[in-house]
Amino acid sequence: MKGIAATVAALVLLGSATACGGSEDAAPSADGTSKVTLTLNWVPYGEHAPFYYGLKQGYYAAEGIELEIRPGNGSGKTIQAVAQRQTDFGWADTPPLLKAIGTGMPVKSVGVFLQKGPASIEFLADKGISKPADLKGKTIGGTPGDALFATFPGWLKANGLAESDVRVVNLDAAGKVAALAEGRVDAIQGFFHDQAPTIEARTGKKVEYLLYADWGMNMLGTGLVVNEVTLRDNAELVRKFVRATQKSWQEAAGNIPVAADAMVELAENEPAKEVLVKQLTLAVPLLGAAGGLPGANSEAKWTETIDLMSQFAELKDAGAPAKYWDHSFAGKG
Incomplete structure (x- = not known):
């Protein structure tokens, strides 16, 4: 069955190269369910297990979301896919997000989950x-x-x-x-x-x-990226997706082997379970969510990353955190 699913996913990805896969496709169906796509930063590895865990546990379904998880080919390409509305949400690294926004791409972070950079x-x-x-x-x-x-x-x-x-x-x-x-x-x-x-x-x-x-160089890591059109026109869907993702990460962090099992069952071309467990175990301490929900960030951490990118990665006209991050969905840490 996984082989058939992989073929279907490949056909969907091929079609998405020319079709719009953004908020228009995420409009609710007759039964109130929204079909939503999430493109990862890379092919599936342990950091992604919480998404499969949330899918398996029904956290996305409880928010009225029918989720399709797609593999990625680098954060830069994932961000570009979000900018071109070929996918509804992206899971991408923050430094390339800053550079993308600096070039005019209409995207924003709605919460960085790995707040200690990997x-x-x-x-x-x-x-x-x-x-x-x-x-x-x-x-x-x-x-x-x-x-x-x-x-x-x-x-x-x-x-x-x-x-x-x-x-x-x-x-x-x-x-x-x-x-x-x-x-x-x-x-x-x-x-x-x-x-x-x-x-x-x-x-x-x-x-x-x-x-x-x-x-000496802590920059924010991976998190959720959304097109500004989706933020403007479908804010409630964004709110639901972020809420389900926060719950998925929070619960998976305490159930790492079970989260790995969900990924083995639902993902394609994933590493062996023992590798997935090690990868997620190493990722969880990077959340920086003590006393708060995963994905809730502080302006101070955003400012630190922006300053480092300005100093060392030629980020021009850097601006304030609000240029890159909308805190109204995952909250402030």
């Missing part, structure tokens, strides 16, 4: 790296165009290193994991909670990492 430098434990200074003379794999690559020189500077102290090798997103696993690079730029468990499963070796957030 950006990191990852390496096998036997490399003897424990601090940024240990990267001197090392070869680092990175993907030009992504936020980690753009901010890496600033992160080096913040930790007393020059760009010339390391050698950066350009690799595509999928190629980084293979390059590290095969020993062709000493370290890679990546999301530690996604790639580290994958590499450990592939190599049988322990992966360690230096989080940007722990070494």
Whole structure:
């Protein structure tokens, strides 16, 4: 059955390249149910398990939402799909969202869930790296165009290193994991909670990492992105979707193995369950939602991310958090 579902999903994705998949498609049907699409930042991995858990538990159905979850191919492309109304909601990283809005894309965040950024430098434990200074003379794999690559020189500077102290090798997103696993690079730029468990499963070796957030550069991570037309014309649907997503994340955080089971049942081409469990276990502490709901952000955290992007990633005419974030749906933290 999963193979049939994958074929259907592929046909839907093919059609969405030219068709509008935004708030017009999310209009309620005769029975009051709204068909809604969510495009992920990447192919399914453990961070996405709460969406499948919420789908399985009926949290979206309880809000009158018939949810279709689509795989992504990078946050930038997901944000573009939201901007072009090829999908109703996107799950995307915040730094590329800021850059997209800076270029005029009509999108906004309605809540960042991973409030401690997962950006990191990852390496096998036997490399003897424990601090940024240990990267001197090392070869680092990175993907030009992504936020980690753009901010890496600033992160080096913040930790007393020059760009010339390391050698950066350009690799595509999928190629980084293979390059590290095969020993062709000493370290890679990546999301530690996604790639580290994958590499450990592939190599049988322990992966360690230096989080940007722990070494001078904490930027908001992944969250929900919506087109401004949808915010204006279908605010109640946005409110329902955010509410179901907050409940899904809150409940999945306390039921990680069950959330992984839901993803195994409903997702396509997902990692093995043990990898999913590790990935979600690493993601949950990044929520930063102690005493509040997941996705509720503070202006201070948004300002910090905006300032870092302005300083290190050439974000022009940055403006205030309200330019990028509508707090009226997930709330303020």
